[in-house]
Structure formats: structure tokens, C-alpha cells
């Protein structure tokens with residue numbers, strides 16, 4: 001996983017590809033968050049003292065998962081006779097695909113791109129980044145959530161959308177920047193228990209970003225056309 005907020009901002013680039021189609025950009029941003037929700041599986045396995053290997057960067061990062069999501073939304077679009085659902089599926093597929101590719105090129109680990117086939121695409125096998133840098137990658141999650149929310153807010157100001165949500169949006173954004181400030185020193189000084197408390201707040205943050213994205217879909221629609 002590169003930082004989830006970074007994935008979301010790459011999803012935002014789909015703005016250039018939407019060709020004014022409704023819900024594609026919305027889907028691409030939402031889709032960018034979905035693969036790393038497999039961290040909920042890791043958290044549950046950890047709490048249950050079960051092995052966590054093979055949970056992260058497998059099913060939800062696979063080409064077949066992308067195809068399944070797109071197929072499901074194509075079917076919904078057909079059933080509802082509403083092309084927006086088909087667009088949403090294409091957007092989600094794009095977001096998930098961008099996510100997996102970004103993980104391959106911008107993270108220091110492999111991705112099981114063809115899960116359930118056990119092929120790990122790993123261009124980093126011979127590279128070990130410095131410890132201080134890898135420690136910084138955890139608090140950087142909060143930084144990128146904050147920056148993502150800031151970009152979303154700047155879109156809302158640009159298009160005068162979701163004005164009734166401005167106050168709450170600012171609070172969610174400030175929480176993420178505050179978590180970044182608090183957790184940066186903790187990443188270096190906490191020897192025990194960091195992973196647990198960080199993990200819980202990371203999962204809270206990814207769901208926050210996901211639901212703020214849904215709440216601000218009018219802004220995203222305005223930015224996508």
C-alpha cells in the first residue's frame with residue numbers, strides 16, 4: 001500500500017478521463033480506497049491471533065477482483081436501465097486498477113496482481129529502504145488523508161458545492177493533519193503498541209475518507225464535467 005490518500009489523489013486524475021460521464025470520477029476515487037480495506041481482514045486476523053499472511057495485497061488488488069466489480073455493476077446498470085451504475089462500475093474498476101499499479105511501482109513490496117494465482121509482482125525484492133523512512137510511511141498515511149480532503153475541499157470552493165458540509169469537512173481534515181503531527185514522533189519513540197493504535201486510527205481514517213467522498217459526491221460530479 002502506498003498511502004491511501006495518495007491513491008485517492010491518483011483516482012482524482014481520472015477527472016481527465018471521464019469524458020463528462022456521470023459517476024465515473026466518483027467511482028474512481030471510491031475504488032482507490034477499496035483495495036486497502038483488506039487491512040480490516042488483517043486487523044481481525046491479528047485480534048483473533050490467526051496468521052495474517054496472504055490477506056493484504058491479494059484478493060482486493062487482483063485483476064480478477066477488478067473484472068468481478070465491473071461485471072457486477074454492469075449487471076446492476078442493465079437491471080436498473082441506468083447507465084450511471086455502469087459508469088460507477090467502470091470508475092470503481094479504474095480506481096482499483098490504478099491502486100494496484102501504484103502499489104507495484106511506489107511501494108516496497110509485491111502485489112498478488114493475479115490472485116488467486118500465487119504470482120507476486122515485486123520489483124522491490126532487492127531493495128531495503130532505510131528504517132527511518134519506513135517508520136515515516138505510517139504517519140504519512142494521515143498526512144495524505146489530510147491532503148486528499150484538502151483537495152476535495154478546494155474543489156467544493158471552486159464549484160460552490162456541498163456548502164452545507166464545509167464545517168464538518170474541515171473538522172475531518174483537521175483531525176487527519178492532527179493525527180499526522182501526533183503520530184510522526186510516536187512512530188519513532190513508541191516501541192510497544194504503536195502498530196495497534198496506529199492500525200485502529202488508520203482504519204478509522206480510511207472509512208472517514210470513504211464516507212466523506214460519498215457525502216461530497218456532488219463536488220466530485222461538478223469536478224468531473
Ligand SMILES: [Zn+2]
Nearest residue numbers: 001035036103
Ligand atoms: Zn494497496
